[in-house]
Amino acid sequence: MKQVGFFDVDERLRRVSDLGDPLEVMAEIIDFEGFRPVLDKALARSDRSKGGRPPFDPVLMFKILILQALNDLSDERAEFLITDRLSYMRFLGLGLGDKAPDRNTIWTFREKLKEAGVIDDLFASFDKQITSSGYHATHGQLVDASLVNAPKQRLTDAEKAAIKEGKTARDIWENPKRAAQKDTEARWTIKYSKKKAGAPKGQVDIAIPAFGYKSHIMTDRAHGFIRSFTVTDASRHDGAQLSDLLRRDIMATGVWADSAYRSKKNEAWLARHGLISHIHRKKPPGKLMPDHIRRGNATRSKVRAFVEHVFADQKHRMGMKIRTIGIDRAKIKIGLCNIAYNMRRLVCHERRARA
Structure with a gap:
């Protein structure tokens, strides 16, 4: 098999651009650096005086979350596609020899954003960018x-009653691993579908x-x-x-x-x-x-x-x-x-x- 060189990669990327790479257009139009102040404040990076592996750039990590949202990617699937696809590498600014974030790194980054509660700030930051663009x-x-x-929860009547009383998962389940898999904040509701064409007159919605x-x-x-x-x-x-x-x-x-x-x-x-x-x-x-x-x-x-x-x-x-x-x-x-x-x-x- 012929060894792939840098010129071959550049030629392949030019071909991807000619075919119309939506991520290339997005990177050109959207100012992702505008999110950096909010991300830096949320992550509160240490001065690294004790050493350790340098963290991935927060804007790069945020771009990964956007890729996941656009394409319904799990952390595992995102790790694979970031390593596999040239268009994803180019969007993230990664070269063939660069190490890509793994699934645990992606999960940890998203958890830090959750703990910092900055999703509203990130949304507002991009809303300002939209307005400044004239829209x-x-x-x-x-x-x-x-x-x-x-994900639906399979609960006993006693567990359902405890949730209605406002108890947390750790209050209900002693096993911490089991408690971590129970969603006590989601709720059931009823939605009504419209009657199908040709349904008998007087039939109620399902x-x-x-x-x-x-x-x-x-x-x-x-x-x-x-x-x-x-x-x-x-x-x-x-x-x-x-x-x-x-x-x-x-x-x-x-x-x-x-x-x-x-x-x-x-x-x-x-x-x-x-x-x-x-x-x-x-x-x-x-x-x-x-x-x-x-x-x-x-x-x-x-x-x-x-x-x-x-x-x-x-x-x-x-x-x-x-x-x-x-x-x-x-x-x-x-x-x-x-x-x-x-x-x-x-x-x-x-x-x-x-x-």
Whole structure:
């Protein structure tokens, strides 16, 4: 077999570029160095006076988390692909002779970000980069939520009762290894699927139990970027998160959301803060939906539907799901998916503008 030389690698990378390497375009458009101040503060690097192996660059490690979010990669799969793919090496700034982070290093880095609680700061940092690129949040705020599945828990009735009382995993299970595998923060909920075409008249929607967390987001109507987010367990009501998602520091006063967000409390809060409600109206209990309300909801749906495209992209293209235990890790996962989605959208806007 012919020995591979540096010129052969350069030729292969040129070929990858000619075929259209999305990671090369992303590295060109996005300023990853803008995340360094937040990362350095979160990691609190030591002065290394006692020696030891130098740590990997935090921006490189953050890029790995973005690769994982974009491609639904486990730590093991990420380690393999970083070592195997030239496009991944180039994106991370690694050469053929450089040592790549292993799965334990990736896990440890993500855990440090979780312990520092900086996912909101990282998200805000990139939101500023989006705005400084000229994509201001205007024309309205679209709000929605989506269930994100987590590993289901097999529990006894006594264990379920203990969780409802607010006990932690270590309080319930004496074995620390078993306790570490039990998620006491995710919750069950019921989601309803729409009736299939041709179903018998009067058939109710199918109720499907789901276990995990909820991703709540707000996107701007003008450009479709996620501008704020929050994460709760799956049992939380969507409407209770409205005031935490809406922003009053942007040029967007209109609010679009489905009927789960309509309540007297939310309508009063919107009016008090100068925001205009375009939230869907609910069907009167025990009555048919009046035609004027149905037409109004249909008009609102033409705007509100765009926020659902975000979840469709994250779940079907990016494979967003929860593999870990606990809401803090779930927030890191969902937050990174939101940042990665915004990165892809910024690349899309910038390429369109240049064309």
